[in-house]
Amino acid sequence: MLRNSLIGSLRQIKPILCSQSLRSLSNGANSGLTTIEVDDKSGIATLSMNLPPVNTLTLNLMHDLIDSINQIECNKSRGLILTSSNDKVFSAGLDLKELYKPDQERLKEFWTIFQDLWLALHLCGIPTAAAINGHAPAAGCIMATACEYRVMLPDFVIGVHATRFSFLVSKWMMLSYQSVLPRRIVERALNQGKLFSTQEALEVGLIDEVAGSKKEALAQCAAFIGTFDKANPIARTLTKRMCRDSDVTELLRDRAGDLRACVDYINTPLFQEGLSAHLEGLKEKK
Numbered sequence: 001m002l003r004n005s006l007i008g009s010l011r012q013i014k015p016i017l018c019s020q021s022l023r024s025l026s027n028g029a030n031s032g033l034t035t036i037e038v039d040d041k042s043g044i045a046t047l048s049m050n051l052p053p054v055n056t057l058t059l060n061l062m063h064d065l066i067d068s069i070n071q072i073e074c075n076k077s078r079g080l081i082l083t084s085s086n087d088k089v090f091s092a093g094l095d096l097k098e099l100y101k102p103d104q105e106r107l108k109e110f111w112t113i114f115q116d117l118w119l120a121l122h123l124c125g126i127p128t129a130a131a132i133n134g135h136a137p138a139a140g141c142i143m144a145t146a147c148e149y150r151v152m153l154p155d156f157v158i159g160v161h162a163t164r165f166s167f168l169v170s171k172w173m174m175l176s177y178q179s180v181l182p183r184r185i186v187e188r189a190l191n192q193g194k195l196f197s198t199q200e201a202l203e204v205g206l207i208d209e210v211a212g213s214k215k216e217a218l219a220q221c222a223a224f225i226g227t228f229d230k231a232n233p234i235a236r237t238l239t240k241r242m243c244r245d246s247d248v249t250e251l252l253r254d255r256a257g258d259l260r261a262c263v264d265y266i267n268t269p270l271f272q273e274g275l276s277a278h279l280e281g282l283k284e285k286k
């Protein structure tokens with residue numbers, strides 16, 4: 001709903017009326033796969049993904065994330081911190097089972113909601129940060145790069161390793177990565193299918209800080225959000241959207257075309273064989 005309004009005019013202030021009262025952050029119509037906690041003192045909302053075992057982005061989790069982002073924005077929180085309830089995995093990325101021999105209509109719905117989630121994070125009017133308290137491969141990394149700041153715990157990996165399984169990524173996903181890292185590093189990392197260790201991610205600038213614990217990561221994200229205290233919130237929102245305009249427009253100018261290309265690619269033998277081998281590899285790990 002909010003996203004559709006924004007799609008109409010990226011430069012406009014959020015045009016919908018948010019009728020919920022401040023801090024009444026119930027998870028109403030969603031499936032309860034996310035939780036929102038608002039710090040009374042700072043007014044910052046922590047949005048946790050809570051889909052065991054590894055926060056795969058299923059249709060329901062993506063729906064809940066979008067719903068929660070909308071709620072947090074509507075309730076005038078000062079900022080949003082995205083994190084995970086799992087202490088080893090931030091998010092394992094898209095649910096691979098949705099991509100394997102998919103039902104065509106469901107696949108279209110799945111890809112469209114993934115586009116929606118990316119837009120929701122990119123266009124979120126309030127400051128956003130990711131407390132990456134576990135592994136963040138593939139779409140887990142893309143969600144983190146859609147936030148404005150990233151703090152990660154040691155000994156985990158982050159990156160887009162799609163080429164390892166003959167996957168491609170859409171241009172708008174690459175642009176997220178490229179909004180954080182220099183183009184030459186993105187080109188190399190995407191082609192290699194590189195997963196960066198926490199330390200490597202810090203060195204290249206994929207993350208902004210390392211934290212010793214989740215508590216510290218949340219505090220560091222909150223400190224980042226506090227750096228906007230002197231900015232007028234409306235001017236800040238408009239400026240953020242202006243800075244992100246070209247990346248967002250890349251997706252919005254032809255969402256249907258992106259959907260078609262992705263659905264076509266996912267249905268190819270090349271993709272399905274790579275995915276089958278990847279799923280086997282995940283099973284054999286045990």
Ligand SMILES: CC/C=C\C/C=C\CCC/C=C/CC(=O)SCCNC(=O)CCNC(=O)[C@H](O)C(C)(C)COP(=O)(O)OP(=O)(O)OC[C@H]1O[C@@H](n2cnc3c(N)ncnc32)[C@H](O)[C@@H]1OP(=O)(O)O
Nearest residue numbers: 056092093094095096138139167168169170261262265282
């Ligand atoms: C023009 C063309 C343009 C575009 C092309 C279109 C589309 C292409 C699609 C490209 C999109 C890419 C984005 C993605 O996000 S794809 C998802 C990629 N993610 C992964 O590969 C992550 C795989 N998982 C892991 O590496 C590990 O699970 C992880 C390191 C995250 C955690 O390890 P841990 O040891 O803690 O857990 P596991 O035992 O491995 O996992 C537990 C169970 O969860 C299952 N699992 C894990 N990840 C996924 C997943 N992404 N989807 C579904 N299921 C997953 C795993 O198999 C285990 O299951 P069980 O064995 O317990 O049943």
